[in-house]
Amino acid sequence: MLVHICCAVDSHYFLQKLREDYPHEKLIGFFYDPNIHPYSEYRLRLLEVERSCRQLGIDLIEGPYDTEAWLEAVRGLENEPEKGRRCSICFDRRFEVSAAKAAEMGERSYTSTLLTSPKKSLQQLRREGERLAAEYGLKFVAPDYRKASGTQEQNRLAKEARLYRQDYCGCLYGLNIQRDQQQKLADELFSPVSGQIQPESIEERLALYEKRIELEERGVAYRIVRERFLNWRLLSGLLKVKGRPTPAHILPYSTLKRGYTRGKIAERIGPLSYLNRDEVRLLTLQEYQKRLGRKIGSLTELIFAPPSFEEELAIRRSLCDGPYDLGTLLVVDEIPDGKIELRLESHTFEDVRERLILMSAAEEK
Known part of the structure; x- marks a missing residue:
């Protein structure tokens, strides 16, 4: 049959x-x-x-x-x-x-x-x-x-x-x-043009269940647990400097209240340059690479083939004071000195994800 x-x-x-x-x-x-x-x-x-x-x-x-x-x-x-x-x-x-x-x-x-x-x-x-x-x-x-x-x-x-x-x-x-x-x-x-695997995406689930099969074949004990967290998706973004589109990479959990802002760089504090409004901060590709711990060929390479979401989240945490910061973080080749315009549409939302835990590691804790 x-x-x-x-x-x-x-x-x-x-x-x-x-x-x-x-x-x-x-x-x-x-x-x-x-x-x-x-x-x-x-x-x-x-x-x-x-x-x-x-x-x-x-x-x-x-x-x-x-x-x-x-x-x-x-x-x-x-x-x-x-x-x-x-x-x-x-x-x-x-x-x-x-x-x-x-x-x-x-x-x-x-x-x-x-x-x-x-x-x-x-x-x-x-x-x-x-x-x-x-x-x-x-x-x-x-x-x-x-x-x-x-x-x-x-x-x-x-x-x-x-x-x-x-x-x-x-x-x-x-x-x-x-x-x-x-x-x-x-x-x-949603499937980013960069191909980066997003949290609680189907691609992340697929990787988890492939790992589960591998563990079962090796006879390794595990559990899959569910956890609630704040998720994020980037819908679109455009940076203009002096009216011209300018390459920029948007870090995870960047949000912009009204979806649009404009202004000029007001000051630089440490690795970050601050726009004079709307909690927008910029850092150079050089500074980004220092925090990543490895070299990236160009900003275009970063935009279309970024590190993992977790690596970028770690960079964000190293730059922000506390885990609740949702301000915009942009990576650029050079900090602009003219008028800046930014359009950014992103979405943050409560979500539930699955996580695979190795029982041996959990028992050791």
């Missing part, structure tokens, strides 16, 4: 129930989810499905990430609500590709872990699954594993297996609608 898999939280429970109910069937997982955006989130969910299937002894096939075809299929339905027409087309497409794959492999039946998702209509899924099964000469297996406290058992098993638990269905449209309703920034869709 080919089993279309949407995520590890659903599949870990669903596959175990299927094995109990169909003991003579060889189950083959099929991860086909071009609806998952961005790609780093897709990689993270696939990583967890691979881990779950290894634990359960289930073979897994990865389908194509044909996201452009998916986007074309749902064109015009971007603002549809959850369980609306966009979602119908989304799982219809995944069912069709899964049914075609099952027929290609010579399987007699197929099913999907979407059936156990509480966000999906079971009747709608069954109807479409059976239609495609008839078209491809298959049987669509559609058990209801939500009933009899199934959803609670699914959550228990996911927690026991320490699975990554995503907090949105998958696509960028649903994510934007969900974040708008929550009045939150859809920072999952």
Whole structure:
């Protein structure tokens, strides 16, 4: 039986129930989810499905990430609500590709872990699954594993297996609608031009869960804990000196109250030069390199290939008096002596991140 898999939280429970109910069937997982955006989130969910299937002894096939075809299929339905027409087309497409794959492999039946998702209509899924099964000469297996406290058992098993638990269905449209309703920034869709990994970004989570797998393979005990913190995202920035755009690198946690200011350098104290308004400070690339402890080729290199976020945060802390400073810090080649204009749009917000702790290190403390 080919089993279309949407995520590890659903599949870990669903596959175990299927094995109990169909003991003579060889189950083959099929991860086909071009609806998952961005790609780093897709990689993270696939990583967890691979881990779950290894634990359960289930073979897994990865389908194509044909996201452009998916986007074309749902064109015009971007603002549809959850369980609306966009979602119908989304799982219809995944069912069709899964049914075609099952027929290609010579399987007699197929099913999907979407059936156990509480966000999906079971009747709608069954109807479409059976239609495609008839078209491809298959049987669509559609058990209801939500009933009899199934959803609670699914959550228990996911927690026991320490699975990554995503907090949105998958696509960028649903994510934007969900974040708008929550009045939150859809920072999952942010990817800096510099490529720097941001705190509580999907890329940071992906690195954490890759590290977790490495630790498990080595037999190292660990825990993943959650912590609340102040997060930050840079949306845009532009520095002008005497009316001309001037290269500048913006350090993490820089904010500007009204998003725009102008003035002149009023004084220099130590490594910092102070604008005469709005808590804006500048330092030279030379001074930045001293605090970083290594040389950077140019300001352009710093802008497009900066050190890690943690390294830059350490530089900021070395320059600011206390951990609560949110004033703007800019790195420039030379401190300007003319009129300065600055546009800066950034966003600070309460957030929760996961942190991996090695138990041996924690016990030593």
